Amino acid sequence: MSAAKLTIDPHLLDGILNKTIDTVTESQSQIFEISEHSRQEFQQLHRELELVKQQVIEVIYKADRTEESAKLARTRLAEVSKHFQKYSESDIRDAYENANKYQIELSIIRQTEKQLREKRDELERRILALNETVQKAESLAGQISVVLNYLNGDLRKINELVQDAKQKQEFGLQIIEAQEEERKRVSREIHDGPAQLMANVLIRSELLEKIYTEKGTDAARAEIKDLRVMVRDSLKEVRRIIYDLRPMALDDLGLVPTLDKYLRNVKERSGKTVELHALGQSRRFPTKMEIAIFRLIQESVSNAVKHSDANLIEVKLEFTQKFISLYIRDDGKGFDMSKPAKSNSFGMMGMRERVELLEGTLKVKSRLNYGTSVYIQIPIQD
Ligand SMILES: Nc1ncnc2c1ncn2[C@@H]1O[C@H](COP(=O)(O)OP(=O)(O)OP(=O)(O)O)[C@@H](O)[C@H]1O
Numbered sequence: 001m002s003a004a005k006l007t008i009d010p011h012l013l014d015g016i017l018n019k020t021i022d023t024v025t026e027s028q029s030q031i032f033e034i035s036e037h038s039r040q041e042f043q044q045l046h047r048e049l050e051l052v053k054q055q056v057i058e059v060i061y062k063a064d065r066t067e068e069s070a071k072l073a074r075t076r077l078a079e080v081s082k083h084f085q086k087y088s089e090s091d092i093r094d095a096y097e098n099a100n101k102y103q104i105e106l107s108i109i110r111q112t113e114k115q116l117r118e119k120r121d122e123l124e125r126r127i128l129a130l131n132e133t134v135q136k137a138e139s140l141a142g143q144i145s146v147v148l149n150y151l152n153g154d155l156r157k158i159n160e161l162v163q164d165a166k167q168k169q170e171f172g173l174q175i176i177e178a179q180e181e182e183r184k185r186v187s188r189e190i191h192d193g194p195a196q197l198m199a200n201v202l203i204r205s206e207l208l209e210k211i212y213t214e215k216g217t218d219a220a221r222a223e224i225k226d227l228r229v230m231v232r233d234s235l236k237e238v239r240r241i242i243y244d245l246r247p248m249a250l251d252d253l254g255l256v257p258t259l260d261k262y263l264r265n266v267k268e269r270s271g272k273t274v275e276l277h278a279l280g281q282s283r284r285f286p287t288k289m290e291i292a293i294f295r296l297i298q299e300s301v302s303n304a305v306k307h308s309d310a311n312l313i314e315v316k317l318e319f320t321q322k323f324i325s326l327y328i329r330d331d332g333k334g335f336d337m338s339k340p341a342k343s344n345s346f347g348m349m350g351m352r353e354r355v356e357l358l359e360g361t362l363k364v365k366s367r368l369n370y371g372t373s374v375y376i377q378i379p380i381q382d
């Protein structure tokens with residue numbers, strides 16, 4: 001992973017996402033507004049069109065009727081003109097004016113009809129264009145909904161993934177720190193224990209030479225005895241350190257005998273009562289799982305030794321068909337679990353991580369002055 005990728009800040013991403021969502025939501029409501037406006041105008045134009053259509057029909061009827069009257073007036077005028085001797089002057093003038101009046105009326109009606117038809121065509125054109133706008137706005141609103149769904153769903157998930165990755169990265173760094181801490185502890189142990197003893201052995205063996213030449217064989221023999229005790233202690237110490245690093249017996253003997261050996265050792269070193277109860281049929285499990293279980297018990301027991309001032313430390317292991325259950329209890333002083341652990345405390349955190357990897361569950365109960373119990377259940381995968 002590149003350094004640039006490591007610096008992604010999920011909060012920043014969240015901020016950008018929220019702003020984008022706000023902007024898109026705003027656009028969506030504007031599009032809804034446009035769509036609503038267009039729809040209202042569309043309905044208004046429709047009403048107008050209906051009215052104009054009605055007017056066109058009426059004007060056509062009116063034109064027909066006027067045409068009829070004009071025709072009669074023309075016939076009358078033709079009749080009067082033909083036999084003008086038979087008619088009075090006023091009759092002739094009336095017939096002429098009548099024919100003229102209907103002719104003018106008809107031309108006005110034709111003009112109105114033309115205008116109405118033009119208006120109708122124009123309205124139909126506008127309605128068509130508006131309909132297109134309404135449809136486009138609706139499809140745009142639909143697309144924006146899809147975008148919003150992505151922004152609220154899938155993209156948020158990506159943000160969660162980034163956040164998750166960041167947490168994992170932080171946890172990784174803590175593990176590295178814990179490993180460094182562990183190395184420091186081991187080197188300190190070797191330095192204070194076996195290395196110190198070896199240095200002493202070296203000095204004493206040089207002294208032995210001097211004693212032999214100056215004081216004789218007996219004195220030298222006593223010194224050799226002391227030296228032997230020192231080397232034996234040193235060897236014991238080296239073995240313990242090696243054992244703490246990696247209980248080799250686990251591979252050869254399996255879980256319960258290794259735990260038994262380990263707990264006897266703890267009992268001897270701490271002077272506390274340490275009990276092991278194994279229930280059910282123990283069998284071999286994948287190495288990774290056996291090591292994890294051993295480490296979980298080791299951490300819980302060493303916490304009890306280090307922090308609890310307990311008299312009794314009890315370890316129960318139960319094997320069933322589907323689960324391995326671990327129960328580690330002490331009768332010590334307990335601790336306040338609501339208080340955050342010290343910054344250099346990694347034991348419990350590591351336990352939780354191990355249990356999570358094994359898809360199990362871990363519960364810790366502690367009450368001041370009543371001791372602490374750790375309950376772990378791990379599913380057995382076939
Ligand atoms: N059995 C217990 N009795 C009393 N206090 C406990 C017990 N187990 C844990 N604690 C308290 O919880 C703290 C956190 O334990 P944890 O194992 O995480 O860290 P640690 O033992 O202090 O350091 P590390 O395990 O990294 O060497 C301890 O410092 C101690 O105060």
Ligand SMILES: [Mg+2]
Nearest residue numbers: 299303347348
């Ligand atoms: Mg611890």
